[in-house]
Amino acid sequence: MQTTMDIFKKRKLTYTLVFLAFIAIFAGASVVAEFNPVDGISSFPAAIQWIAANLIPDAGAMERFPKILSELLETALLSVAVTVVAAVLAFFFSLLGSNITKINGLLKRAVRIVAAFFRNVPDVVWAMLLMFSFGQNILTGFFALFFTTFGLLTRAFIETIDEVSSNCVEALDATGANFIQKVFQGIIPSSLPGITTWVLYMIETNIRSSTLIGILTATGIGYLFDLYYKRLDFASASLVVLSIVVLVLVIETVSNKIRKVIL
Amino acid sequence: MINETVAVATRPLSGEKSSAAVNLERFVNRSRNGKIKIGARNKSQLAVKLLVLVLLSITVVAFVTFDYQGIDFGQAVTDTLHNIKTVFLEPELSRDTVGGVLYQLLVTFCLGTLSTLIGAVLAFFCSLLCARNIAHPVCVNIVKSVVAVARAVPTVLWVLIFAVSAGLGSVAAVAGLTFHSFAYLTKAYAESIEEMDHGVIEALKANGASYWQIVCQAILPSTITSMVAWTFMRFEINFANAVAMGAAAGAGGIGFNLFMAGSFYFDLHEMGLLTYIVVIAVVILEMISTKIKAKVK
Amino acid sequence: MALLSFQNVSKTYNNVTKALQDVTFSIEEGEFVSIIGPSGAGKSTLLRCINRLVDASQGEIFFDGQNVTSSKKKELREIRTKTAMIFQHYNLVDRLSVVENVLHGRLGQKSTLNGAAGHYTEEEKQEAFRIIQEMGLEEQAYKRCDELSGGQKQRVGIARAIMQHPKLILCDEPIASLDPKSSKVIMDHLKSINQTKNITCLVNLHQVDVAMKYSERIIGVTAGKIVYDGPTSGLTKEIIHEIYQSSDHDLIMDVQG
Numbered sequence: 011m012q013t014t015m016d017i018f019k020k021r022k023l024t025y026t027l028v029f030l031a032f033i034a035i036f037a038g039a040s041v042v043a044e045f046n047p048v049d050g051i052s053s054f055p056a057a058i059q060w061i062a063a064n065l066i067p068d069a070g071a072m073e074r075f076p077k078i079l080s081e082l083l084e085t086a087l088l089s090v091a092v093t094v095v096a097a098v099l100a101f102f103f104s105l106l107g108s109n110i111t112k113i114n115g116l117l118k119r120a121v122r123i124v125a126a127f128f129r130n131v132p133d134v135v136w137a138m139l140l141m142f143s144f145g146q147n148i149l150t151g152f153f154a155l156f157f158t159t160f161g162l163l164t165r166a167f168i169e170t171i172d173e174v175s176s177n178c179v180e181a182l183d184a185t186g187a188n189f190i191q192k193v194f195q196g197i198i199p200s201s202l203p204g205i206t207t208w209v210l211y212m213i214e215t216n217i218r219s220s221t222l223i224g225i226l227t228a229t230g231i232g233y234l235f236d237l238y239y240k241r242l243d244f245a246s247a248s249l250v251v252l253s254i255v256v257l258v259l260v261i262e263t264v265s266n267k268i269r270k271v272i273l
Numbered sequence: 274m275i276n277e278t279v280a281v282a283t284r285p286l287s288g289e290k291s292s293a294a295v296n297l298e299r300f301v302n303r304s305r306n307g308k309i310k311i312g313a314r315n316k317s318q319l320a321v322k323l324l325v326l327v328l329l330s331i332t333v334v335a336f337v338t339f340d341y342q343g344i345d346f347g348q349a350v351t352d353t354l355h356n357i358k359t360v361f362l363e364p365e366l367s368r369d370t371v372g373g374v375l376y377q378l379l380v381t382f383c384l385g386t387l388s389t390l391i392g393a394v395l396a397f398f399c400s401l402l403c404a405r406n407i408a409h410p411v412c413v414n415i416v417k418s419v420v421a422v423a424r425a426v427p428t429v430l431w432v433l434i435f436a437v438s439a440g441l442g443s444v445a446a447v448a449g450l451t452f453h454s455f456a457y458l459t460k461a462y463a464e465s466i467e468e469m470d471h472g473v474i475e476a477l478k479a480n481g482a483s484y485w486q487i488v489c490q491a492i493l494p495s496t497i498t499s500m501v502a503w504t505f506m507r508f509e510i511n512f513a514n515a516v517a518m519g520a521a522a523g524a525g526g527i528g529f530n531l532f533m534a535g536s537f538y539f540d541l542h543e544m545g546l547l548t549y550i551v552v553i554a555v556v557i558l559e560m561i562s563t564k565i566k567a568k569v570k
Numbered sequence: 571m572a573l574l575s576f577q578n579v580s581k582t583y584n585n586v587t588k589a590l591q592d593v594t595f596s597i598e599e600g601e602f603v604s605i606i607g608p609s610g611a612g613k614s615t616l617l618r619c620i621n622r623l624v625d626a627s628q629g630e631i632f633f634d635g636q637n638v639t640s641s642k643k644k645e646l647r648e649i650r651t652k653t654a655m656i657f658q659h660y661n662l663v664d665r666l667s668v669v670e671n672v673l674h675g676r677l678g679q680k681s682t683l684n685g686a687a688g689h690y691t692e693e694e695k696q697e698a699f700r701i702i703q704e705m706g707l708e709e710q711a712y713k714r715c716d717e718l719s720g721g722q723k724q725r726v727g728i729a730r731a732i733m734q735h736p737k738l739i740l741c742d743e744p745i746a747s748l749d750p751k752s753s754k755v756i757m758d759h760l761k762s763i764n765q766t767k768n769i770t771c772l773v774n775l776h777q778v779d780v781a782m783k784y785s786e787r788i789i790g791v792t793a794g795k796i797v798y799d800g801p802t803s804g805l806t807k808e809i810i811h812e813i814y815q816s817s818d819h820d821l822i823m824d825v826q827g
Contacts, residue, residue, distance in 0.1 A: 035386060042379055087339075130552045131551075134531065142539070147342055185730070195663065308692060311698075312670065
């Protein structure tokens with residue numbers, strides 16, 4: 011009985027310590043970031059008020075709706091195109107970077123480092139860098155998204171392949187199958203659910219990221235939002251937000267349906 | 274049980290008998306030209322083929338319809354490569370001091386921490402309202418829909434929406450980042466709770482435990498590991514997002530330095546050094562979070 | 571000449587762990603040999619050295635007149651087509667159909683393109699169906715392998731092995747993940763393949779009683795060394811205790827009497 015009491019006391023002590031540590035971290039971080047919690051809390055009702063006031067588009071916003079739709083369509087096409095091209099390349103690279111299909115250890119390392127580099131350089135850096143050479147062009151957004159997507163998918167595919175296909179590749183090895191045969195008959199079928207899930211997820215993510223890059227490079231749907239926002243045409247700006255939300259939700263729903271059938 | 278074993282053992286293993294062949298044909302599927310099909314009778318194969326086809330055609334349509342504004346592609350690529358060389362091979366600090374940059378990195382780190390902390394606490398309570406195994410179905414559907422909408426709004430738009438009232442700066446950044454992490458973590462936490470062994474909750478309910486006793490004694494202990502893993506994953510994302518918000522929404526931190534170097538002073542050398550600092554920070558975070566996740570498991 | 575012979579084969583992992591030490595034995599065509607020994611004794615390594623899923627560190631292995639250890643890519647592929655393997659965890663491509671998995675046995679003999687695209691001849695497909703029927707799986711032929719039970723999966727594994735027309739089947743703990751009933755079915759199938767098709771079988775087993783029931787010859791391995799190689803009848807209690815490095819009454823079979 012004594013020992014159980016000790017355990018409870020100990021647990022209580024741990025909880026208290028963790029709680030205090032969180033408070034301390036919160037306070038420290040607030041000071042450094044110059045974040046005022048009271049302002050933070052009071053900004054919530056204000057934001058909700060803003061949303062409520064501008065949720066229903068006015069006549070002016072509706073006039074801009076066709077323009078918004080066409081930019082939205084372009085954003086959707088861009089996200090799919092970026093993800094598909096990056097996925098195809100990432101798949102080849104992940105074969106070189108996987109423990110199961112690697113050609114040699116050195117190449118495997120190199121692939122993993124390259125993927126980590128592309129994954130971790132922020133997409134805003136790519137966007138600004140490409141702005142200098144491509145200007146306000148759709149290709150700026152394309153390549154900025156492409157580099158990060160490629161890095162992310164390469165790592166994701168490597169993990170998927172390593173996790174899923176070691177057993178069946180061993181068996182195919184034993185039958186005398188060669189590299190290409192192992193890839194098509196073993197690795198692709200067994201890692202397909204993982205790969206599809208990642209590709210669909212990246213399409214969705216890229217729609218959100220392309221908004222950010224659009225603001226920075228003055229292209230696409232992000233630019234449109236920024237334009238209306240700075241003109242204080244909040245009704246149109248909120249229509250842009252609304253249309254992005256609808257697009258993302260539609261893609262999410264379709265993805266979930268597809269995933270259910272494929273798994 | 275015995276019968277089946279015997280049947281297997283006495284099955285004609287040469288399998289050449291004609292009656293066996295006729296019998297077998299019943300199970301063979303042939304295509305219209307008489308060839309034997311070998312694929313699984315399953316919707317999934319068809320769905321994958323369809324998906325690949327659709328995605329590829331969208332990609333083609335995308336490349337055809339994009340407005341390239343007659344850009345000189347070769348020239349642009351050459352320039353890009355040159356700029357990449359400048360950024361990544363000749364990094365140099367000219368405007369900022371090392372100390373100043375590291376302080377800004379700390380600011381970004383703190384923005385990420387704050388938004389993850391607040392988001393996680395809010396998400397925990399919200400996930401109790403939308404986990405199917407412990408909440409009322411109506412409540413689940415309402416909360417899940419609201420959260421799905423909140424997640425669909427890009428982080429940068431949240432920051433700018435909050436900036437309308439709070440002005441650009443750390444308050445808008447934290448509020449905006451928090452909103453998106455809250456939505457993301459609510460979904461993740463709710464899924465962790467839903468994956469829980471149902472017997473645990475039932476046993477405590479049978480004991481007459483109150484709601485908060487169940488939460489503290491059953492739900493929290495059995496989901497804490499996956500929740501911690503999700504939270505750290507979100508922290509990595511929030512750090513990266515905090516950099517982006519500094520650049521795109523003027524929210525402060527190292528992202529803002531990046532933005533000034535890249536879009537204001539056009540100083541590629543400085544941009545390179547700042548990028549390296551961010552990359553190193555992210556890699557360190559990734560390593561720490563991998564360690565913690567392994568430990569928690 | 572023996573079908574398979576090991577000559578002073580050793581295997582060291584990472585220059586530290588000695589998995590096999592100076593192993594020498596040979597197997598004649600048509601034999602059914604069981605390898606027994608405690609977990610970690612090197613049984614799996616021994617089996618995998620034969621088709622070079624693991625490379626031996628020292629010594630030579632000859633199979634069907636070919637030197638396995640020194641074989642180059644093309645020759646190795648040929649050796650692998652002649653030695654089929656059956657695994658503890660079945661190692662099927664779970665998301666493909668039973669027929670497709672069985673046809674994988676032909677990959678080693680097919681051109682790269684046909685194999686990769688999954689184009690098989692009608693004769694091959696017919697043969698696959700015949701083998702599937704022998705295994706009693708005709709009703710499952712178009713099911714995906716993840717829909718099957720463990721015993722059924724292992725029967726697909728055997729069918730894939732037969733599809734290769736191998737001279738030797740290597741079985742790595744084929745029944746370790748199965749219940750007793752399915753285990754018996756699998757062992758009966760292996761035995762009958764050995765007898766009716768005259769395919770040599772080399773089986774890693776955990777269970778001494780199963781090994782004694784099905785094989786004429788037993789090889790006992792402990793700590794990477796062969797401690798017994800002889801007919802089943804010569805396997806005394808003392809030798810079994812030596813193989814498992816245990817004293818009296820430690821093994822379940824002692825209790826059973």
